[in-house]
Amino acid sequence: MKPIILTGDRPTGPLHLGHYVGSLQNRVKLQADYQQFVIIADAQALTDYYDNPNLVRTNVEQVALDYLAVGLDPAQSTFFIQSQIPELYELTFYFMNLVTVARLERNPTIKDEIRQKNMKDSIPAGFFCYPVSQAADILAFKADLVPVGEDQNPMIEQTNEIAKRFNYLYKTECLKEVKSLIGSVGRLPGIDGKTKMSKSLGNAIYLGDSANDIKKKVNLMYTDPNHLKVEDPGTVEGHVVFSFLDIFDTNQTEVEELKAHYRRGGLGDGVLKKRLIDILENMIAPMRQRREQFQKDPAYVQEVLRNGTARAREVAAKTLSEVKSAMGIVY
Amino acid sequence: MKPIILTGDRPTGPLHLGHYVGSLQNRVKLQADYQQFVIIADAQALTDYYDNPNLVRTNVEQVALDYLAVGLDPAQSTFFIQSQIPELYELTFYFMNLVTVARLERNPTIKDEIRQKNMKDSIPAGFFCYPVSQAADILAFKADLVPVGEDQNPMIEQTNEIAKRFNYLYKTECLKEVKSLIGSVGRLPGIDGKTKMSKSLGNAIYLGDSANDIKKKVNLMYTDPNHLKVEDPGTVEGHVVFSFLDIFDTNQTEVEELKAHYRRGGLGDGVLKKRLIDILENMIAPMRQRREQFQKDPAYVQEVLRNGTARAREVAAKTLSEVKSAMGIVY
Known part of the structure; x- marks a missing residue:
């Protein structure tokens, strides 16, 4: 069996050269040797774009087009839409019992984003808890590796804490700890010389x-x-x-x-x-x-997403069933 | 159409005379004139009994037996198991984007329970967010009324805030605000004279x-x-x-x-x-x-729960579908 990778993007805009250098290029290389699940994380995107679901909805297909454009092959990489896999919500719900509020408050990524987005007293509970949802995504697919930037290590730590706690508490081995795969290529600056190429900074070259x-x-x-x-x-x-x-x-x-x-x-x-x-x-x-070419054939793109989502859902459903068995809440 | 009631219990122990006086008696009276959904809230119970899922699992059937014993009629009242309705997790996830962390911190019921249970820095995120999950339960069934004690009014307020916010944000009327139905009968003291009859105080007479x-x-x-x-x-x-x-x-x-x-x-x-x-x-x-008598026929009890859960799931699925349409995240 090939080792499993989970990777993906939040569909909040078209992908740019920063994404290409930081991850897409790597995914194209890895897809032959790994079983690669590529999540289009629309439900996660909604945790801070809840007031603009249309933006998220539109970009799901744009991101899928970008994947096909860079050469991700649906026969080798499973693309799927997060919100269409209800098992992920259920896993998130159970995992939320294993993470304290204090632990989420200490998450450096969340802290940074709250500061950047100037959220202060208006942090949505969904946004606050998204590290748990992210952990559910990773654990649902029993990923061996998650390709991340160095600043995303807290995500891997949180995921492994949940896996360890769950396995210990429910005397099981059904959840698998994951390793980070830190890319060799550095960050691409924006055209304005700002450290990071980013849609919100308006300094990106799109694919x-x-x-x-x-x-x-x-x-x-x-x-x-x-x-x-x-x-x-x-x-x-x-x-x-x-x-x-x-x-x-x-x-x-x-x-x-x-x-x-x-x-x-x-x-x-x-x-x-x-x-x-x-x-x-x-x-x-x-x-x-x-x-x-793919844009002219929306039916094909939809089929790729539908098939990928169905395949991913089977895997997530199997994990959820193991999780529920371990907890003994099968009826 | 009869008005809809949502009511229920956390399956953490057998029901006692306090439950009978506070709610069960009333449910038996109301079931002829209302469409009554009775939730056995196992997933919610797990938010603080996550380390003892077996206790929750066992009590699901005990609570169902208590319902049948007091005269709740499955033909008139729909009993169902919360965890078996994945749509409720999904609604919870979306609603969590509409409630801030600061708002949850101000919830008086949560504040009291955190003090009582001496949780302090070890509040599970799932427990912290359970008012949102409770709101999802109520809104999923488009309840007109929720029978509550006076101390549970914050739950109704939180539910209606979510309904209003959702309907406003997504320009819909698919979620219905709910009213509380405050019971006329007072609280039953425990046999030791403590204000409240309760399993954890060891002062209860069970049904x-x-x-x-x-x-x-x-x-x-x-x-x-x-x-x-x-x-x-x-x-x-x-x-x-x-x-x-x-x-x-x-x-x-x-x-x-x-x-x-x-x-x-x-x-x-x-x-x-x-x-x-x-x-x-x-x-x-x-x-x-x-x-x-019902205890001798576990197959019947299971069938009651299975049928009720299937019926409840249909209703929740319909609401979820309206919620997703309103958000425009249908694929």
């Missing part, structure tokens, strides 16, 4: 962007503000075009030469941007084509 | 108690500790036997005469206790008989 969008966005990229004339020596650190070339340019020897040239002066940003535009366009063009 | 148990418990009842000789004048206030006669004796004129006699002296506790034993035994004997 569905047109050739023209890509050109415009690369031309807007933050470079060296003190590099006024071509002949001036320039700074490479924080230069977003170079950050992108570091990641996407397959000829790293030439990138190093370009950096040296830029540093000593005589190399303009225009040349670098042109190079990056070509690289990104070559990478994104086939995705865009596949995306357009 | 399944034998004639001998009843005799023993009445003889243990708290009376007037200063009434040492029969000829002494006695105090009626706080005299548990009189509190019971006030509620269960159909001849209240005689009860008043007995009180006057007790006050002036010359009436012993033994006479009063004998009278109460007869009254309780006459009331409980037919329940005990029915209970024993």
